[in-house]
């Protein structure tokens with residue numbers, strides 16, 4: 543592997559408050575203060591942003607057990623093509639990642655065939671059943687960076703309290719998919735005007751908010767960080783805003799589909815508009831964007847959830863929840879948050895994809911400080927491009943964004959000094 547000099551780029555590294563046009567040096571796979579003495583590759587980064595390698599904290603890689611949807615290898619290639627050098631994968635695999643040997647299997651698999659850094663999470667409860675706590679300590683030894691029952695949600699508050707207290711002993715983040723099962727029932731879309739018109743069972747926003755409120759109370763009680771995944775409701779933003787103002791260590795995450803789309807899209811009955819939590823109303827979209835603008839929501843992620851064509855190509859009620867995300871999220875967020883609404887600038891967007899997730903799950907990533915691993919994402923923030931699902935590296939094609947015209951994308955992804963993808 544050759545050393546690198548990346549010339550004349552706009553280096554944006556929020557971890558050290560750096561934002562300037564400069565050259566960046568990579569020697570032996572690490573960021574260096576000085577150029578390499580040996581022969582090295584030069585990359586012209588004029589008019590490009592040079593950022594720490596982006597981190598997606600919410601990815602479903604589907605292995606073990608569902609390799610017809612995605613594998614560690616294909617999911618990591620999609621991540622690289624989206625500009626991500628590190629991803630955090632969810633434990634709702636088959637079998638679920640609720641024990642050290644499954645975690646070890648995933649880490650081995652990632653070492654053997656992943657293009658990017660893959661960090662596994664472990665389940666909070668055995669079998670994601672909400673009944674009995676998983677062996678969290680041994681999963682920590684096997685390398686998990688957080689616990690979550692994502693795809694599911696621990697309903698028993700006492701169980702959740704004990705899990706949060708246990709996580710605190712390991713300085714481990716708890717991430718939660720916020721959903722009250724009884725209130726959601728068989729709901730498949732946002733409960734509101736469109737669910738009534740379409741005759742589909744509703745998933746009310748309160749069913750998310752009530753668990754966000756529970757998590758705020760537990761984060762305060764246990765003084766431990768709890769991260770609320772993929773927030774969809776304006777009410778969740780208000781709860782989080784108040785809690786954070788009181789200094790409670792609770793964080794929130796936004797996925798692009800929850801601001802790019804509304805429940806009205808479901809009127810097409812296209813199952814690529816079916817996700818969990820569901821697409822909501824215009825006022826939720828506005829509240830989510832406001833929550834990003836004022837710093838209530840601090841982390842961006844995709845909830846990349848591949849499903850095979852035959853699984854999605856069924857009646858709306860019967861289709862699985864979720865869509866692809868890794869290759870469209872940066873373009874969607876740049877288009878909506880930076881260019882269209884100007885809710886945040888580039889610096890803030892990069893913060894939400896680097897320092898903030900790295901701090902939450904304690905990754906030694908998200909920085910271009912001297913000595914750090916040379917994980918680098920080069921971004922053309924103004925490039926206009928069209929996403930085509932047939933070009934995706936994912937094994938699946940379940941996306942509602944085929945043919946969307948976006949502004950801004952990653953043009954090169956570098957992991958430990960090595961270019962693993964370029965446009």
Ligand SMILES: [Zn+2]
Nearest residue numbers: 692693719818
């Ligand atoms: Zn989820």
